[in-house]
Amino acid sequence: MILTPAVQIEQVCRSYKSGAGRIMAIDNLTCTIAAGAQIALIGPSGSGKTTLLSLLGALERPDSGKIALFGEEINGLNEAAAAVFRRQNIGFIFQDDALMPELTVAENVTLPLILIKTAAREIKQRVGEILTDLNLQQFSRSFPQSLSGGEKQRVAVARAVIHQPKLLLADEPTANLDRRAADKVLDTIAKLAATSGLTVIMATHDPRVYQRFPRKLEMCDGKLMCGC
């Protein structure tokens, strides 16, 4: 049986205006990632990691080329359709500061489920489960500002996976955490990935992070160096 790959990127270019000229943030990139793979996206600063994640999350449109996730082409989606695609298929984790300050921890985690119109009872049950799983149940009624950086990031992980997406995109999720907190977040992600068959793509500079990943994609100047 041939599985549909999680990610198919064909000759994708994305450039940005920069002063007088243009910067090729992604330069004619082609690559395929199998479903269920866990991949570290590495490369020097400015090599295009964040840009690639944005393209994969349909937050950005490529100038040219094709991007398909799980067989569905996403480069042609308009903004609203892209949002709907994201809420169903993608979980995002940012470097920091990504929780809604006006919502409690539990409500933050609830957000993706509300977007896919989950029944109230199921929401309650699933949020309870995941907070317990990630050892966050004692914070469920707290507001994010009272949590430590590591705790916040674990809440962000919970929010990114609560709706059981097929693809988790993480952009340096541990860059602002100390060793122990970082390990805890990474352990959490690894555990979730192992149990759910989630495809994970995580951008990072940190060798101690990418060493944990079986497969690495290295970028340089918008191109892939090796690994594909």
Place this chain on the structure above:
Amino acid sequence: MNFWLRFALRSCLRRRRRTLITLLGIAFGVATMVVLGAVMVGVNDTMIKNAVAIHTGNVVLQGDSVPSAQALTRVNKLADSLPAVDDRIKTVLPRLHFPVLLTADQRSLPLNIVAVTPKLEALQTPIAGRMVSGKYFADSQGLVLGAAAADKLGIEVGDQVFLITRAQRSAIKVSGIFSLGVAGLDQGIGFIALARLPTLPAGSVNYEMAIFCSPGSDLRKVAARVRDLSLPSEKVRLWDDVLPDVAQLVKLNEFSMLIMVALVVIILGFGVANALLMSVMDRYRSFAVLKAIGVRPREIFIVIMAEAFFMGLLAAVIGTILGSLVTLIWSGFGLDLSHYTSSNPLFSVNSTVYPRLAPVMVLVPQAAALGAGILAAVWPALVAGRRSVNQVMRGL
């Protein structure tokens, strides 16, 4: 409650100080409009009341020129039947008019005599309170006339004068002199009691029933009921039909108030837009994260609009309550405008204005402020959803 509405409410509550300042700004604007509106309504009330008291009543039934005996019978009948027609009718005053030449010694003056029922009339007319000499109908025998007329003829209270009509000439004693400060009235009108009429050679008279209604009554409805009782030869008119100059002044007043409201609303709108835009710009990051999670721009738009709606609604309610309170307290002692109105015939009778809350003038500022708040939120709400996630996350 819908999640996005709850989210909007939380956002407002979280930015308590900013919300409060915006809210107080709107509330103050609404309160100001409510109070100013009430003052305007009060000014109009006073003008109408003054004009109506002397001239027409709120609704007037006017009869053709008929012999005085016939007119008397008719007005007596109407005085009995009209008050029962509609419970908005407070008082009905019969008034019979006829022109005379008033003479004393060698001098004479044309005068319009109005025959009235002194006791009832005294309750409505300002003239009873404006006597400069004698009394307003100490008995039902005398003539009450204006100071200007008395001066012209050189007469005082107690003097005898003659009323000359085409038919006859008859003597009457001056029993009171009033001064309203309005030339036409002080020189042109004299009052006698209805009871005196049969003894005078009035000939033909015009009669009317001045009908006074409780404040805020729907005069059209009252008029319709009165019309049902009237004879084909009688006309039932509203005061604004009889006194178009006063009606126009009232309209002019309302129009300038409308311009005021529009101005305040526009200023409020810009204030709200500014406050919301700042709040949106502070939260670009939040909105970017929401979009990354899969929230559509439309939903972000709804959140901002809902915030504006909540704030506008609460502010409108607070402002209305505040404005109404101020108005109610103020209406207890009124506002003396005599300094600004002493030469204005419409205020010469009574220059104290009592601010009054008219439903329209309370609801218009409220609706306008709410509308302006919501309209002002459109631009910030669009801005909130439009920023690209990538740009926000890079701090661009």
